[in-house]
Amino acid sequence: MNRIIEIKTFGEISGITSKSYAHRAIFCAAIAKGKSIIEISDLSKDIEASINVIKSLGVEVIKR
Secondary structure, three states, X not given: OOOOOOOOOXXXXXXXXXXXXXXXXXXXXXXXXXXXXXXXXXXXXXXXXXXXXXXXXXXXXXXX
């Protein structure tokens, strides 16, 4: 499945709660310009690992 991603200055995506979607959102936010806000209700070890990967690449992550 291919998706076209258009460059916009602001956007919002509502998705189905799923670990695999959370990983995709984390990596998409990491390569996006500007600030991204992702709300994840359950931070599993897998999701924490993805967050640590993008942090190791220099992406700032703030958990609230």
